[in-house]
Amino acid sequence: MSHSPQHHWYPVAFLAAGLVLMPLCVLLWSWQHIDGEIWSHLWSTQLPRLLSNTVTLLVGVSIGVTVVGVSLAWLTSLCEFPGRRWLDWALMLPFAIPAYVLAFVFVGLLDFSGPVQSFLRSTLDLRLRFPPVRSTGGVITVLVLVFYPYVYLLARSAFLAQGRGLTEAARVLGLSPWRAFWRVALPMAWPAIGAGLALAIMETLADFGAVSVFNFDTFTTAIYKTWYGFFSLSSAAQLASLLLLGVGLVLFGERRIRGVARPAHERARSGALYHLHGWKAWLASSWCGLVFACAFCVPLLQLVVWFWQRGRFDLDERYIGLILHSLGLGLCAALLTVCLALLLVFARRQAPSRPIRSAIGLANLGYALPGSVLAVAIMLAFSLLDRELVVPLSHWLGGAGKPILLGSLGALLLAYLIRFLTVAYGPLESALARIRPSLPEASRSLGVGGIGLFVKVYLPLLMPGALSAALLVFVDVLKEMPATLLMRPFGWDTLAVRIFEMTSEGEWARAALPALTLVLVGLLPVISLIRRSARH
Amino acid sequence: MLFRKTFATLLLLTTTGAAIAADEVVVYSSRIDELIKPVFDMYTEKTGVKIKFITDKEAPLMARIKAEGENTPADLLITVDAGNLWQAEQMGILQPFTSPVIEQNIPTQYRSSVGTWTGLTVRARTIAYAPDRVKEGELSTYEALAGPEWEGRLCLRTSKKVYNQSLTATLIETHGEAKAQEILSGWVNNLATSVFPDDNSVLQAIDAGQCDVGIVNTYYYGRMHKENPNLGVKLFWPNQQDRGVHVNLSGVGLTQHAPHPEAAKALVEWMTGSEAQALFARINQEYPANPTVPVSAEVAGWGTFKADTVPVEVAGRRQAEAIKLMDRVGWN
Numbered sequence: 001m002s003h004s005p006q007h008h009w010y011p012v013a014f015l016a017a018g019l020v021l022m023p024l025c026v027l028l029w030s031w032q033h034i035d036g037e038i039w040s041h042l043w044s045t046q047l048p049r050l051l052s053n054t055v056t057l058l059v060g061v062s063i064g065v066t067v068v069g070v071s072l073a074w075l076t077s078l079c080e081f082p083g084r085r086w087l088d089w090a091l092m093l094p095f096a097i098p099a100y101v102l103a104f105v106f107v108g109l110l111d112f113s114g115p116v117q118s119f120l121r122s123t124l125d126l127r128l129r130f131p132p133v134r135s136t137g138g139v140i141t142v143l144v145l146v147f148y149p150y151v152y153l154l155a156r157s158a159f160l161a162q163g164r165g166l167t168e169a170a171r172v173l174g175l176s177p178w179r180a181f182w183r184v185a186l187p188m189a190w191p192a193i194g195a196g197l198a199l200a201i202m203e204t205l206a207d208f209g210a211v212s213v214f215n216f217d218t219f220t221t222a223i224y225k226t227w228y229g230f231f232s233l234s235s236a237a238q239l240a241s242l243l244l245l246g247v248g249l250v251l252f253g254e255r256r257i258r259g260v261a262r263p264a265h266e267r268a269r270s271g272a273l274y275h276l277h278g279w280k281a282w283l284a285s286s287w288c289g290l291v292f293a294c295a296f297c298v299p300l301l302q303l304v305v306w307f308w309q310r311g312r313f314d315l316d317e318r319y320i321g322l323i324l325h326s327l328g329l330g331l332c333a334a335l336l337t338v339c340l341a342l343l344l345v346f347a348r349r350q351a352p353s354r355p356i357r358s359a360i361g362l363a364n365l366g367y368a369l370p371g372s373v374l375a376v377a378i379m380l381a382f383s384l385l386d387r388e389l390v391v392p393l394s395h396w397l398g399g400a401g402k403p404i405l406l407g408s409l410g411a412l413l414l415a416y417l418i419r420f421l422t423v424a425y426g427p428l429e430s431a432l433a434r435i436r437p438s439l440p441e442a443s444r445s446l447g448v449g450g451i452g453l454f455v456k457v458y459l460p461l462l463m464p465g466a467l468s469a470a471l472l473v474f475v476d477v478l479k480e481m482p483a484t485l486l487m488r489p490f491g492w493d494t495l496a497v498r499i500f501e502m503t504s505e506g507e508w509a510r511a512a513l514p515a516l517t518l519v520l521v522g523l524l525p526v527i528s529l530i531r532r533s534a535r536h
Numbered sequence: 537m538l539f540r541k542t543f544a545t546l547l548l549l550t551t552t553g554a555a556i557a558a559d560e561v562v563v564y565s566s567r568i569d570e571l572i573k574p575v576f577d578m579y580t581e582k583t584g585v586k587i588k589f590i591t592d593k594e595a596p597l598m599a600r601i602k603a604e605g606e607n608t609p610a611d612l613l614i615t616v617d618a619g620n621l622w623q624a625e626q627m628g629i630l631q632p633f634t635s636p637v638i639e640q641n642i643p644t645q646y647r648s649s650v651g652t653w654t655g656l657t658v659r660a661r662t663i664a665y666a667p668d669r670v671k672e673g674e675l676s677t678y679e680a681l682a683g684p685e686w687e688g689r690l691c692l693r694t695s696k697k698v699y700n701q702s703l704t705a706t707l708i709e710t711h712g713e714a715k716a717q718e719i720l721s722g723w724v725n726n727l728a729t730s731v732f733p734d735d736n737s738v739l740q741a742i743d744a745g746q747c748d749v750g751i752v753n754t755y756y757y758g759r760m761h762k763e764n765p766n767l768g769v770k771l772f773w774p775n776q777q778d779r780g781v782h783v784n785l786s787g788v789g790l791t792q793h794a795p796h797p798e799a800a801k802a803l804v805e806w807m808t809g810s811e812a813q814a815l816f817a818r819i820n821q822e823y824p825a826n827p828t829v830p831v832s833a834e835v836a837g838w839g840t841f842k843a844d845t846v847p848v849e850v851a852g853r854r855q856a857e858a859i860k861l862m863d864r865v866g867w868n
Contacts, residue, residue, distance in 0.1 A: 045863040112729070113737070113744035121745075134730055215694050215733050217868055225696060228595040229859045231623050310763075376599050383603035391607070403607040406600075486596045490562070490588040493569070501568040501591060506734030506756065 009347035009356060016344055017359035019418050020366050023377030027244070030237035038226060038235045046222055054219045056136060057143070057211075058204060064144030065200045069151025070193060072288055074181060077159040078167070080272035081281040087288040089530035094295035095149040096522035098479035100209030101499065101515045102146050104508045105299040107133060107213055108306075139214040145295040146210075147203055151196035153529075154426075158192035159185060161434075167273055177274050195426050198254045202247060202368040202422075209481060213503075219243055220370050233376065240373040247368035251361070303516045311513030322514070323521060326478050326494040333416035334424075334474040338466055340417060341424035345432045364422035371419065371482030378415050379487065382406045412487040419483065420476050424469035431465025432458075471529040475522045495521070561799050563589035564597040565614040567786060571820050572614065575812055583806075585799060594620040594698075601629045606793045611800035614656075617698045618785040619705070621653040622852025630789040633801055641808035641826045645847060646785055653789030656807055657822035660843065661703055661782045663772040664757055665749045666742050677775045678707070678782070681749060682722020690726040691738045691747035695862035699735075699753060702851035703782050704858035709850045710779060713861065720865045731868055736760065743768045753784075758821030758834055773841035780842035784851065785825065 075081070076088040094102075110116055111133045131137065162185060170180040186193075208220050223243070227236035276284050344360050366374060386403035394402065405411050435458065443449070443457050481496045488497065495518040502511035565572050569591050576587040590597075594615050601608050601624075613630070615621050624630050630652035638647070638654050646655035663675060674685070681690055693700060707716040728747035732738050735756040742750050754771060761767050773781050788807065794800050806812055813824040817832050824831065 041860050041863065045860075111737075112746040113740040118744060132730070134732075212694075212696075213733050215696075215731055215868060221696075225859070227599075228593065228698075229696065229701065230856050231595065231598075231627070233599060372596060376596060376603075379600060379603050383605065383607075386607060387605065403604070406604055406607070407609060482596075485592045486600060488590065490590060497591070501570065504593075505568060506736030507759075508736075 007351075009351040012343045013347045013351075013356045013359040013363075016340055016363040016421070019414065020363050020421075022381040023369075023374055023418065024241075024244070024362075024365070026377040026380045027237045027241040027373075030234040030241070033234055034238070035232055035235050038230055038232050042222060042226070042235075042239075046217075046225075050217050050219050050222050053136070053217055054205070057140060057216070057218060058201060060136070060140035061143045061147065061204045062197060062201060064140060065148045065151045066193065066197060068144060068148040068291060069196060070155050070186070070189075072148070072291060073152050073155035073159055073189075074185065075284050075288060077156050078185070078273045079276050079284060080274070081276040081284040083285045083289065084272075087285075087292060089527070090292050090296070091152055091288065092149055092526055092530045093292075093523060094146060095153075096475060096519050096526045097146060097296070097299060098209070098481075098496070098499075098515075098518065099143060099146045099203070099207055100213065100481070100503070101303075101511075101519070102295075102299055103139075103142050103210035103213035104503060104511065105302045106138065106142050108508050109298070109302050110138075134214045134216075136216065139211060139216045142210055142214075143204055143207070145291075147200035148291070148295070150199040150203075151193055154192040154196035155189050158189035162188055171273075192430070194254045195430075198251060199367070199423070199426070201250055205243060205247060205368055206370045208370055208372070223370060223373060227372075236373065237377065240369060240377075243370075244365060244368060248365060251364070251368075255361075300516075300519065303512045303519070306509040306512030307516050310507075310509040311511075311516070314510060314513050319513075319517065322493055322495050322498055323517060325492050326496070326518070326521060329412070329416070329484070329492075329494060330474040330477040333413055333420065333477045334470040336413055337417050337420050337424045337473045338428070338470045341421055341428050341469060342462070342466065344421075344425060345428045348429070349432055360425075364425055366418040367420065367422045369419070371480060372486065374419055375415055375483035375486040378411065378418065378483075379406065382411050407487070407489055409489050409492070412484065412489070412492075415483045415487055416473075416477050416480065419480070420473045423472045423476055427465045427469040427472065428462065431462050431468075435461050468529055471525045474525050478518060478522050559584060559799065560586040560588060561611050561796055561803050562609045563587060563612045563614060564601065564610045565589050565591050566594045566597060566616055566620070567591070567614050574819055575807065575815055578812065578815060579803060579806055583802075585803070587803070594623075598624050598627060598629060601791055602627055604793075608791060608793050609795060610791050611794040611796050612788050612804065613791060614786070614788045616659075616786045617702060617851065618655065618787060618848035619698055619702050619851035619855050621648065621785075621787050621789050622849050623855070624789055625650065625652045626852070629792050631792045631794070631797075633790050633797070635801055635805055637805040638808050641805075641813075641828075643825075643827060645845060646787075646825045648789070649847070649849065653787050654804065654808060655785035655787040655825040655848070656813075657786045657816050657820075658825050658843070659699075659784045659786060659822055660754045660841070661699055661751060661784060662754055662841075663749055663774050664739060664742055664752045664769050665772055666745070666768055667770045668768065669745070669748045675749070675772045675774065677778070678703070678751070679711075679719050680774075681726065681751075682719045683726075686726040686749065688726065688728050689748040690723060691728055691741045691750040692723060692731045692867070693735055693738055693750075693752070694731045694733055695859070695867040697734075698851075698855075699784060700751075700867075701855050701858045701862070702784050703751070704862055705851045705854035706782055706844060706846050708854050708857055708861065709846055713857070717861055717865060720861060720867060724865050724867050739767070739769055754835070754838065755821040762821075762834065771838050773839070775844070776842050779846065780844040783823075783843045783848070785848050786822070787825075 072091050076084055076091065108114055117130060166184055167180055170184045175183060206220065208224060211218050211221065223236045223239045226232050226239060344363065347356055348360055382405040386405045390404055394400065440453055440457060443453055448456060479496065481500055484494055484496055485500060495514045498514035499511050502514065576589065580586060597613060601610050601613060613624055625648060632651040634651055642654050646658065665675060695701065704716065704720065707719060729741065732741065735752040738750040738752050739757060739760050741747050757769065757771055775781065788804055790797060790800055808826055810826065810829050813826040813829040816822060817824045817829065821832055821835050
């Protein structure tokens with residue numbers, strides 16, 4: 001066929017893949033020279049410990065976010081108990097708190113010299129032996145508390161979408177709620193849970209801020225140590241490409257598992273399935289309340305206390321600029337990312353050929369790279385483009401031959417796009433999956449096709465998914481630190497940059513002001529995200 | 537306002553032919569905004585020269601200068617450690633420059649031997665202790681903290697911080713690798729708790745009674761003491777009988793492809809002068825690199841000390857060795 005519709009999608013998919021491929025190539029390029037000395041040192045003294053730490057962390061966080069996220073989602077979406085109505089949305093709020101902020105709040109509050117232990121020692125004269133706060137258990141707890149919302153959000157909409165039919169059938173067939181959960185609800189929700197889990201795993205692997213507050217060394221630590229300490233950017237890039245390989249395998253596995261299950265197409269249920277009474281209701285309320293208190297109320301309270309003690313003296317008119325920069329970058333990046341992700345989900349639906357699927361798989365990998373590594377790889381790629389393309393072109397056109405990519409706003413936005421594409425892709429993909437092919441077929445037969453079909457049929461149906469995607473990207477961009485630090489144009493300091501400046505000096509109490517502002521700015525979109533998803 | 541700014545930036549991007557004004561200097565700084573902006577503001581107020589800067593950690597900033605190559609907008613690189621300036625010099629992203637003013641203001645040992653950078657402030661990394669739990673005469677040297685009498689009493693910051701890498705580098709320089717390894721093993725054995733992410737946490741742990749001694753940069757103590765005059769921690773100057781207290785530098789280097797080298801040089805000259813040096817000393821309780829400028833009143837209260845005279849470039853030259861040593865003894 002001369003103009004197979006499939007071919008329209010190739011440029012888009014390949015462009016997106018190319019964007020991710022660009023920094024990826026820089027990473028792979030690093031392999032042409034291997035510094036044997038650094039590798040043998042890392043191998044003999046560091047990697048065994050770091051790998052076992054990383055595996056422990058991943059297993060702990062995976063189990064934690066799954067147990068916490070799924071149990072909360074199941075309780076708030078299928079049961080009725082006191083407090084459910086507000087916990088239902090409140091449990092999403094911790095998403096607005098960056099991992100590095102929760103980490104320093106947690107350690108600052110609970111460590112030996114923190115207010116809790118000091119109070120117990122001095123006022124109550126209790127000589128309790130606390131379990132060590134800066135430990136494997138501590139870091140897992142913090143990461144679970146910040147990353148469970150990914151699983152919660154996705155599992156919750158999956159449970160809600162399951163509808164009455166199947167779960168009621170299970171009930172009629174004599175399954176207890178517990179067994180109905182295991183045999184019906186959980187298997188059906190697995191694709192969504194898997195997607196949320198994959199995001200949490202990628203965040204954990206890429207995290208540097210939170211683990212460094214605990215001084216918990218992971219594979220990412222080795223990347224930074226090699227770069228910041230040995231100044232071997234190429235060895236750091238090699239380590240990063242290995243990390244990426246690991247993530248690629250995880251994602252591949254997740255896709256395989258997800259491939260087995262099918263999303264439900266039932267009509268949504270109205271009203272709760274199980275009304276909890278007595279101790280069960282009490283238990284459900286306290287479990288949800290406990291998670292909410294630990295992940296949101298206590299950290300927020302500590303931030304407010306610190307703000308009052310130290311942070312308020314730093315508050316000045318510069319914060320208007322910081323907030324506007326954070327908002328502006330978040331909005332632009334969210335818009336850009338959602339548009340590209342939208343094109344990609346359509347590409348995959350309309351032309352599910354192997355090259356397109358591979359290209360899209362590749363384009364979704366950016367999330368797993370530690371921010372600094374991604375930023376430096378993009379930077380190297382851009383400087384190459386500037387040198388080889390922009391400057392000669394500008395000379396040829398009679399310009400001054402100045403580079404335009406590096407240090408520009410566009411470069412930073414592109415870095416966000418590469419990093420957060422997969423965050424937008426997930427919700428859009430599942431939104432599109434819910435639109436049955438019969439619908440566009442019907443409208444085509446009625447003479448509505450092309451752009452009209454998109455605007456009149458797809459867009460209204462995709463709007464909720466697109467908004468969710470945009471909000472997720474927006475909040476992630478607000479929280480993003482390393483790429484913002486490295487690539488921001490002059491004068492574009494954001495709230496995250498401010499937090500970095502304070503925490504890099506160990507001034508946690510003063511970091512409370514930008515951190516609190518960041519959380520408050522992030523809360524609005526999170527709340528609207530919840531209200532949106534509550535309706536669907 | 538935001539949109540106007542966005543547009544202005546976009547416009548600036550498209551008008552590639554626009555010449556950059558001569559009366560500006562661009563700085564990449566790993567000294568944070570708060571510890572450098574007052575100095576820049578003062579300069580702009582005096583001379584009208586605008587200073588544009590971004591802050592980040594050293595390694596990313598250096599990678600950026602390297603990547604930008606000839607097209608870099610950066611004139612100056614400010615770091616908080618001499619080892620990093622040495623690394624920048626090795627990477628070939630700095631250029632030598634001569635200035636009689638700077639040579640007069642800053643002693644030779646606080647400048648690059650090839651003239652690519654100069655120190656701005658001196659930072660002493662010394663011993664902090666709890667006066668109620670550490671007996672008079674118990675403290676003597678860094679090395680002595682490895683002894684068995686300190687078991688379970690020492691707090692350290694992570695080895696990932698360049699300050700500790702520089703300290704270790706000078707230990708290797710002074711004692712050789714085998715002896716340095718012995719000392720570091722002793723320290724690690726004596727740790728009261730796992731290492732901390734920053735110096736403030738070390739001071740807080742000493743204050744709270746989690747440990748009795750630690751090794752910190754003095755200005756962290758200065759800040760904390762200012763906030764809390766009842767802080768149960770004091771500073772001790774070790775090694776006064778031999779080589780002296782370990783010192784490091786926060787300094788500035790001129791980039792290889794600086795677009796405004798003359799304006800940048802003028803700024804550096806001014807920053808080493810008495811006015812700026814006094815401001816540096818005041819905003820962060822550091823020691824001015826210019827010896828004619830007095831320290832702040834608070835810093836003067838800690839007493840004087842003999843500083844180690846080992847060239848600060850050792851910190852850079854032996855950094856990799858130091859990290860490997862720290863890794864071997866399990867100082868995370």
